[in-house]
Every structure is written in C-alpha cells, then in structure tokens.
Amino acid sequence: MSGFYELPSEQQVDALRDLLIDALGAWDLGALESVELLAERENAVFEVRSGRGRFVARVHRAGYHTDDQLRSQVAWMRALRAQGVVETADVVDTRAGDVFTVATRPPVPEARQVSVLEWVGGEQLSSRLQAAGGDELAGWYHRIGALAAGLHEQVRTWRRPAGFSTITWDVDGLLGERAVWGRFWALEGMAADDRTVMAELRARAMAELARLPRDPDRYGLIHNDFLAENLLVDGDRLTLLDFDDCGESWFAWDLTPALVSIATREDYPSLRDALVEGYREVRPLGEDELARLPLLFALRMATYAAWLDTRSHTQFAKDLGPVIVAAAVDVARRYLAGELEV
Template sequence: MGRSLEPLLTPEQIESRLNLWPGLDGGTATLINLSENHTFRIDTPDGRAHILRVHRPGYHTRQGIESELAWLDALYRDAGLPTITSIPGKNGNALQYVHFPETGIATFAVLFAFEEGQNAEELDDLVPLFADLGRLSAICHRHAEAWQPPAFFKRPVWDDNAILNPDGPWGNWRETSGVTPEILTLLTRLERRLRDDLAAYGREKQRFGLIHADMRLANLLVHKGETRLIDFDDCGFGWFAYDFAAALSFFEDDPRVPELKATWLEAYRKERTFSAVDEAALDTNLLLRRMALLAWIGSHAETSLAQSCQPDFAENTAKMAEVYLTAR
C-alpha cells in the first residue's frame, strides 16, 4: 500500500491560498511536518502564528474531518479539555476546500490557533507526562462514553481488522522491510493470538468507543505544566486501552514501559474506572499498536521517521511477540 510522501505542495502555493482566512494576507508558510498530511506554520506580518493542516487527498472525507472537529469542540465545551482551536475561513466554515490548479490537487484544509509549548519528544522525564496522559485519556473516554455525537458523525474504526488485515488503511505489515520468513511465521501466530484475545475481551461500551488513537509524544505539547493534545486527525473507534498503547509509539520495548504503565494507570483510575481485565488488555493493545506501526513503516517508507525505524523494527517486534506469546 505504498504512498508517495514527497512534498506535493510548496510554501509558495500555500501562501497563494491564505486569502481564504481572515488576517492571513501576506503570511509566510513553513512546512513543519509531512506524514498523512502537510502541516504548515503560518506567520503573519503582524507577528501572529497559526498552524495550517492540509489534508492528504483521499485520506479523510469532508464528513470525517467535520466529525473530528465536532468532537474537538465537544471536548472543550463539555469537559474543559485543553485542545487545539480551529479558526473559520472568511466563509464561516472551519473546513475549507482548497484548489491548487498548478498541481491538479484539490483537498481539505483546517487552520488552527498556534499553541506555545515544548514538544513532548524533547522531555527527559516521561513519568509526569504519563500521569497527565492517564488523566487526559480518562477524561476523553468518560466524555466519549456519555456523548451523543451529531447525526453526521463518522470516524474510522481502529480494531484488529483495520490494523491486521492486508488491506488496512495503514498498509500490510507483511510487506514491510525486515519481515523475513521466520518473522512472518512468528507474527502470523501473534496476529491469531491478538484476534483471539481481543475477541475475548469484547467491545462493551466501557471498553470500546471513541478514542484519540494517536497520543504519541509527537502529538503532545507541554507548556507551563499543562499537557495539550494537538492532533486528533486519527481519532476513531477502538479499545480505550489503545490510547495508552499509542502513547508508547516507537518505543514500546523501552525498559521504562512498566513504570510508565503504572503511572498512567494510577492517574487514569483517579478519573475513571479501569478494571483488572482492562489493565490486562493494555499489553494486547500495545502489540496491536506495534503491528499498526509496522504496517505504517512499510507503506510510508519515504518518510524520515519510517527510515529511522526500519533497520530493526520488524526484528524487535518479533522479540516482543515472543514475550507476549510465551506469557499468555
């Protein structure tokens, strides 16, 4: 499921469309991230900054993006959660459909307020961060369990089929570089076990619902002691335990994981019930997330993040699988 991730849009092309939003005329665009989407920082002559997310064509529908924004608004309004704020265009809509005739691209874009803070990837001590993440996860899940979404609401489902099937949205883990025949055999056993364990765990309302789905360090800002979630682009329906697993993305085998898990659990349980059965599902979701990342690395091989992980990611995933299969 390879995708070309070379920059399709230049800062100059973005700058030519800034007149869609009030107050951005004369702004300067700087590409700060390229993954599923283009993310630009917009600096205006009067010293203000904004973040513009230009969506990958075909990744999310208008309905899907509007659903994401609806949950963001509801989390802020109903739960007081510190989230990012979208800024409407001149037509009053937060979601803009932008044409770039010179490239043949037409896609969606959302402008967000710029948030001050330190990227969580730069932190040395992750224990306080995981206390914050436990609390924030519980607040999100408690809200999701009680919230009645609008009739148009539609978001992806991040379950074992979406992640493990060959035609999953993040690609086919079997085709990722480093998946040798021996590793393929082992991970196929893991896949069967994960499916069985998740089926036994079930999808009751207190376990499965609307989740952020990508609370990894790169999607967190820390400012004056407050942790803020800055990217809900992959929010959807999954096991609540998956939000913990996503927080450990790309370092699931780190020796600090047991301490971070204990910290997350303690903070989570101060806000919302999380049973011993739910706790046991954390490890299952951790392996499920790891398999999702294995697929993502294979289908996004052009990105610097995937290239930095590729040399031993499949091998280390196999080592984690051996531990999981032996322990259960």
C-alpha cells in the first residue's frame, strides 16, 4: 500500500480536496467559492459552493468501480428518476458530456474518478431516528419498503443500455476469495475463536446462498445501501442517495441495510413489520425469503466488518472498526446458535 494511506486522515483529505479542485475545471460550475468535506468513507465526499450554486462532489475510491460501472450506475439512477420510481440526486455532466472525469495530483498515488451531483435539501433519516416518534418512523419505514419494492419491479422490465456493467453480490462477490468487500473470515488481529465463528458463518452462507433461486422475481439489480443516512427527509419527500454499491443480488439482500439501521431500537419489531408491509404492498415477498433474513442480516454485518478492514486508512474505519467487528462476531454467534431474530 502506498505511503499516502499511512498519512494522517487530515492530510489524505487535504490531498483529495486539492485533486478535486483541479478536477472541477471539467465542469461549468462558475467561480469556485468553497470546498468542504462532508464524509470520508467509500468515497471522499465534499460540499462545493460556486457561482452556479451548491453541489456534492465525490472523489471515488481508487479501483472500486470501472468507468463502465460508474456510467451504468448513472444510467439506472436517471431511468428511475425519469420513470418516477424514486427521488434521487442527479449527476451533473461535465463540459464533455460525461458523468465523471478522471484526475491525478500528487501525493494521491492513483488516478481518481471524480463526479458532481446536484445538492438535495433535507434531513438524514438517521437524525430522525434519534428524535421522531414511533408512528412517524413506522410511516417512513413503510415507505422505504415500498420504495425498495418499486426499484425491484422496475429492474424486471427495464431495458439496460448497451455496455451496462455492475458489481455482482452473489456467492463469489460476498464470500469468495476475492470478495468485493474483503474476507471477513480472515481479518488481521481477530481472535482465534472469533475467526472460527466467522469461518463457520461463511461456510453456512455459501451452502445456503448456492441453493437460492436467481429467477427475475427474486434476483436482479438492487440499490444495496438503504441505510438511514442515505435517505433524506424533507417534508413528505423521501430522497434516496448513494447508488455506489448497487449491483446484482437477491432482492431480499436489499432489505438488510434498512434493518441494520434500526436493529438496536426497542421498537425494531414494529419498524421491521412496517418495512415488510410496505414492500408487500408493491410486490410479493415470500415467507421463505423472510425466513432467510437472519442469515442475510448476519452476513451483512460480517461484510461490513470486512468493508471497514479494507478501508482502515480512513478515520471512520479507525473509529468504528473495532465496534463493528465485535458486533458482527456477536451476531454471527447468535445466528449459528439459532438465536438471531430478524
């Protein structure tokens, strides 16, 4: 790994901000006024203020997506907006008519894809989870379930553009030796008994997922990141953000991020039921799919632990990594013991 990733997080962010400022010349945004960090996670995300207004700019993680995959994400987002399936931020085209540019600037060691999106107003649902009452939250999770189902219905009939390419979240993508988010069963520093638990979860998941059908009623293109922080609430408007992890998988897998966001709440059962009811108002969700949610939930937590491990240079991973790994191991133990209720 390049010495760049051994720098303090603040220095990495400063370098990525400088790279972004260079890259913004590819857009017609007017005079640049400010560039401020919003989040450093999968991508480094900045708020940009310019003569043309307010935008969100992303310096994408090196090597995560091919150029075709980024263009495919935007094609799906725009199709969903055009068909009225979902509110989401549109990507701003460069002067050249592309949805991103590629920029380099030392000390960042790799060329980075950079994209700009329209600013969308609203409050993250994660903030509402701290203050809103149960009835209000149940209403939002009912809508999230319906929104997820609407996406899944759209992909069953959508004609994808030529060259469409995306990540695949199947057995290999989640559990293979080159799993997209890393090998959660082999994390450095994990205690031997915890490693045994995670290896057993992997073996169980490989056997179970290999048996799951991939017919178009249950498997297809999914958003894959319905975390509360990726949903903006503004009055009665609900906006879905961050299609960065979208890809091919089982539709039921798409429900697990929403469940993770509420898993520790006392009102979890009512919010889970609202999510499922909202989904079922739009499309079927079989009892067999619900029965697999404990496995999928345990696997989601395990892959989050691997995700943080492979992004250990970020401050976010340094702060939350140990907590998430411990939680993922605990969930895996409960699942393997038949004690996990989701």
